[in-house]
Amino acid sequence: xxxxxxxxxxxxxxxxxxxxxxxxxxxxxxxxxxxxxxxxxxxxxxxxxxxxxxxxxxxxxxxxxxxxxxxxxxxxxxxxxxxxxxxxxxxxxxxxxxxxxxxxxxxxxxxxxxxxxxxxxxxxxxxxxxxxxxxxxxxxxxxxxxxxxxxxxxxxxxxxxxxxxxxxxxxxxxxxxxxxxxxxxxxxxxxxxxxxxxxxxxxxxxxxxxxxxxxxxxxxxxxxxxxxxxxxxxxxxxxxxxxxxxxxxxxxxxxxxxxxxx
Amino acid sequence: xxxxxxxxxxxxxxxxxxxxxxxxxxxxxxxxxxxxxxxxxxxxxxxxxxxxxxxxxxxxxxxxxxxxxxxxxxxxxxxxxxxxxxxxxxxxxxxxxxxxxxxxxxxxxxxxxxxxxxxxxxxxxxxxxxxxxxxxxxxxxxxxxxxxxxxxxxxxxxxxxxxxxxxxxxxxxxxxxxxxxxxxxxxxxxxxxxxxxxxxxxxxxxxxxxxxxxxxxxxx
Numbered sequence: 001x002x003x004x005x006x007x008x009x010x011x012x013x014x015x016x017x018x019x020x021x022x023x024x025x026x027x028x029x030x031x032x033x034x035x036x037x038x039x040x041x042x043x044x045x046x047x048x049x050x051x052x053x054x055x056x057x058x059x060x061x062x063x064x065x066x067x068x069x070x071x072x073x074x075x076x077x078x079x080x081x082x083x084x085x086x087x088x089x090x091x092x093x094x095x096x097x098x099x100x101x102x103x104x105x106x107x108x109x110x111x112x113x114x115x116x117x118x119x120x121x122x123x124x125x126x127x128x129x130x131x132x133x134x135x136x137x138x139x140x141x142x143x144x145x146x147x148x149x150x151x152x153x154x155x156x157x158x159x160x161x162x163x164x165x166x167x168x169x170x171x172x173x174x175x176x177x178x179x180x181x182x183x184x185x186x187x188x189x190x191x192x193x194x195x196x197x198x199x200x201x202x203x204x205x206x207x208x209x210x211x212x213x214x215x216x217x218x219x220x221x222x223x224x225x226x227x228x229x230x231x232x233x234x235x236x237x238x239x240x241x242x243x244x245x246x247x248x249x250x251x252x253x254x255x256x257x258x259x260x261x262x
Numbered sequence: 263x264x265x266x267x268x269x270x271x272x273x274x275x276x277x278x279x280x281x282x283x284x285x286x287x288x289x290x291x292x293x294x295x296x297x298x299x300x301x302x303x304x305x306x307x308x309x310x311x312x313x314x315x316x317x318x319x320x321x322x323x324x325x326x327x328x329x330x331x332x333x334x335x336x337x338x339x340x341x342x343x344x345x346x347x348x349x350x351x352x353x354x355x356x357x358x359x360x361x362x363x364x365x366x367x368x369x370x371x372x373x374x375x376x377x378x379x380x381x382x383x384x385x386x387x388x389x390x391x392x393x394x395x396x397x398x399x400x401x402x403x404x405x406x407x408x409x410x411x412x413x414x415x416x417x418x419x420x421x422x423x424x425x426x427x428x429x430x431x432x433x434x435x436x437x438x439x440x441x442x443x444x445x446x447x448x449x450x451x452x453x454x455x456x457x458x459x460x461x462x463x464x465x466x467x468x469x470x471x472x473x474x475x476x477x478x479x480x481x482x
Contacts, residue, residue: 146431150444168351168431169441175429182343184351 028097029229036075040066041082041096048196048253049102061253062100065119068245069098072236088113091221098233099221114224116233118217121250121259124153127195127207128187134210140165146185148176153189156213181205189213192254199255209256269451275442282438283459289434290421293359297420300360301367306397308368309375319368326365332426334358339430355427363420370412374405407479414471418464435459
């Protein structure tokens with residue numbers, strides 16, 4: 001009995017606390033400008049978006065994007081390394097002001113946080129040597145494509161590819177990459193991040209995008225009810241696109257131009 | 263919560279399973295023939311060949327017996343293209359299994375050869391048999407008879423070991439299980455059925471090899 005009451009009391013306390021932090025927050029943008037520092041969650045385990053460089057400093061597209069936002073706001077950028085599992089909780093608990101961590105948009109996430117405009121392309125596609133003339137699934141007819149068994153793009157490709165396509169299904173991403181680099185396959189399907197890593201390591205077989213299978217661009221995550229911060233970040237993203245800064249980030253880290261219509 | 267077995271979920275994939283089964287059987291059959299042939303040549307060379315050849319075969323046996331089969335397979339499939347030799351996954355699987363069984367069977371057959379007393383070979387020579395006749399009738403046949411059970415076990419080990427060829431996208435029995443499991447998430451049922459298939463294959467192979475043994479080497 002007593003134990004149950006204690007539990008109820010804790011529950012009530014927890015609710016009170018959560019409503020308190022919810023209502024007490026002023027506009028985050030004002031706090032950031034006053035403190036002259038913005039805390040941004042970035043990945044350090046996902047090249048080329050975020051990784052630890054040889055100088056032990058984080059580097060990557062997400063890190064450059066975070067620094068760009070700090071620069072535009074005229075404040076210092078404080079990077080906080082997060083994993084893909086804890087990046088949203090870090091934002092919700094206000095340990096960070098923004099999440100720039102290859103975050104994709106989906107209805108479940110939209111219930112708990114807000115998203116800015118897309119800042120970087122992220123997609124599953126079919127890639128291959130420049131000499132391979134393919135621009136849509138039908139043209140794969142009679143060809144051999146490497147894929148990672150069970151991965152989202154492998155299942156999608158199995159559905160859209162013509163019946164006479166040979167899909168070589170490898171055990172994991174590394175085997176698929178090895179098959180492409182060693183020349184066992186000249187076409188493969190994977191994410192654009194993987195293609196960028198290959199382009200970086202093996203210039204002779206730099207993969208060329210043939211067509212997109214599934215598009216899921218990266219957005220910046222902002223807490224709900226922060227209209228000023230959201231609007232300001234969107235402004236910065238629009239400006240970066242207009243000035244060619246986004247294109248430069250894509251060329252530097254993804255080794256590819258921004259896809260048409262991005 | 264009790265897991266509900268749903269073997270019916272495997273039915274739409276029966277053709278994948280059958281093709282995988284056929285692939286495993288054919289691959290085992292082909293690489294057994296070539297592997298034992300390599301082993302016979304290797305064992306003969308090691309016992310009767312010149313010293314340099316004997317050393318070379320010895321080095322091959324040690325190299326293969328002391329490295330993992332998966333690494334050998336990856337070397338043939340992913341490594342050799344860098345040297346200009348591009349093999350399909352089926353060719354790579356066949357070659358890796360032949361090289362592997364060749365090394366083990368060299369040692370097994372050599373043990374059989376060494377168990378043949380020198381006097382028996384000399385008796386063959388004194389009967390005016392040619393070197394090849396001596397090798398075939400006096401040396402190899404009794405050698406195979408002695409090591410037949412060990413050789414049969416090694417062949418089955420290689421057949422079961424062939425499950426790793428799915429790693430280089432060869433579509434064998436294990437590939438079938440991995441593929442089905444990636445589609446319907448029925449891991450228990452997929453691997454259970456495939457484990458059963460391997461068990462049946464192994465029992466069948468043993469029975470065939472035993473029957474073959476008693477035909478080739480009838481008890482006097």
